[in-house]
Amino acid sequence: MRLILEKLKEYLDIPAVTNFSEPFLKYLYKDFSKFSDYELILSKNLLVVRKKENRSNKFFSAHIDRLGLVLSSKGVEHSNFWGKREYNIKIETGLEIFDRMAIAFNEEHFIPYNEIYDELRKYTNVKVKYVKTDFVKYFMEFIFYNNNDNFKGKKNLAFMLENNFFFDGKFIGGQIDNAISVACLYKLIKDGFDGTVLFTCREEIGLSWKYIEEYFKEENLNVKNLIVLDTTPYPSSSDFENGKIIFRRADSNGKFNIAFIDKLKAYAKDQEIPYAIKVPRGKTELGRLVEFTNGNFNGATIQIPSTNYHSNKEMTNVKCLKNYYKFIKLISNKEELFH
Numbered sequence: 001m002r003l004i005l006e007k008l009k010e011y012l013d014i015p016a017v018t019n020f021s022e023p024f025l026k027y028l029y030k031d032f033s034k035f036s037d038y039e040l041i042l043s044k045n046l047l048v049v050r051k052k053e054n055r056s057n058k059f060f061s062a063h064i065d066r067l068g069l070v071l072s073s074k075g076v077e078h079s080n081f082w083g084k085r086e087y088n089i090k091i092e093t094g095l096e097i098f099d100r101m102a103i104a105f106n107e108e109h110f111i112p113y114n115e116i117y118d119e120l121r122k123y124t125n126v127k128v129k130y131v132k133t134d135f136v137k138y139f140m141e142f143i144f145y146n147n148n149d150n151f152k153g154k155k156n157l158a159f160m161l162e163n164n165f166f167f168d169g170k171f172i173g174g175q176i177d178n179a180i181s182v183a184c185l186y187k188l189i190k191d192g193f194d195g196t197v198l199f200t201c202r203e204e205i206g207l208s209w210k211y212i213e214e215y216f217k218e219e220n221l222n223v224k225n226l227i228v229l230d231t232t233p234y235p236s237s238s239d240f241e242n243g244k245i246i247f248r249r250a251d252s253n254g255k256f257n258i259a260f261i262d263k264l265k266a267y268a269k270d271q272e273i274p275y276a277i278k279v280p281r282g283k284t285e286l287g288r289l290v291e292f293t294n295g296n297f298n299g300a301t302i303q304i305p306s307t308n309y310h311s312n313k314e315m316t317n318v319k320c321l322k323n324y325y326k327f328i329k330l331i332s333n334k335e336e337l338f339h
Helices: 003-009 022-032 079-086 095-105 177-188 208-218 258-269 285-292 318-332
Strands: 038-042 044-051 059-063 069-072 075-078 109-113 128-134 140-143 159-160 171-174 196-200 226-233 245-248 275-278 300-305 314-317
Touching: 003 177, 022 038, 022 044, 022 177, 044 208, 069 079, 075 095, 075 285, 079 140, 095 128, 095 140, 095 177, 095 300, 095 318, 171 318, 177 196, 177 226, 177 318, 196 208, 196 226, 208 285, 226 245, 226 285, 226 318, 245 258, 245 318, 258 275, 258 300, 285 300, 300 314
Parallel strands: 059 196, 059 226, 226 300, 245 275
Antiparallel strands: 038 044, 044 196, 069 075, 069 159, 075 140, 109 128, 109 159, 128 140, 171 314, 245 300
């Protein structure tokens, strides 16, 4: 538990804005290189960490990118809008969710950096104010409180949220989506996990499934039991005060491996780990993988519930984190669940 919190706090200092997450990917490569029993494969949008010898048929994945801002030719805008516009991805999110996205960043402090990571902390952090959202032009606009001449002439410069990690003995918070899962997987590798971990980029704009598919195809793998780790939103912390973990049978994109999920549920019950089944709304990395590969690859999601989703005040509780990691660790040693 202590190590997971330490790694979470550490990771939130590393820039990972969607489409500009290469610094974090490289940082993780260096961080995991210390484990001599594992081999690492690094590409632009994927880091694979896998056991060298006697590798099992267990696969975990977690996206590493986080939401932020981008200084583009249009101005200061939300990274989600910028990324989807760059890749011609239709924005289907409802007005209510966009309002929450805007409010989440309004009055927050951001730190600029470039892909080489040189400009991080070169300037003092900047405070931004939300201006407007133009749905026709796919543009959510913010402005700096103080006009900063340092950024004149620059474009496609990313701004990460300032590290707001906190732990008060009961609650854990900050921009924990999805660095908290990355920290758990660090602990899992340190504990000797005998399978493969995939760290993906561009999940926040719906592209991360591609990099998983590419890896599975390159390795000639037929994976139907991928475990995808992430946070998942709830209105209030009272909704998960019992420390539950979250399963899904499907999302709005596709149906998951029901037989596999039923095994996981039964095992959670045997281990007296509270859980809930979330209704099949929203979009997940796994759902996209299932949909866009026509079910050739599948698996299950295990999620940690949080409130204040997609903000710098996102929060879960200690009970949830303990059960989240406990369950991940338990199933990682339970070979029969994956067959």
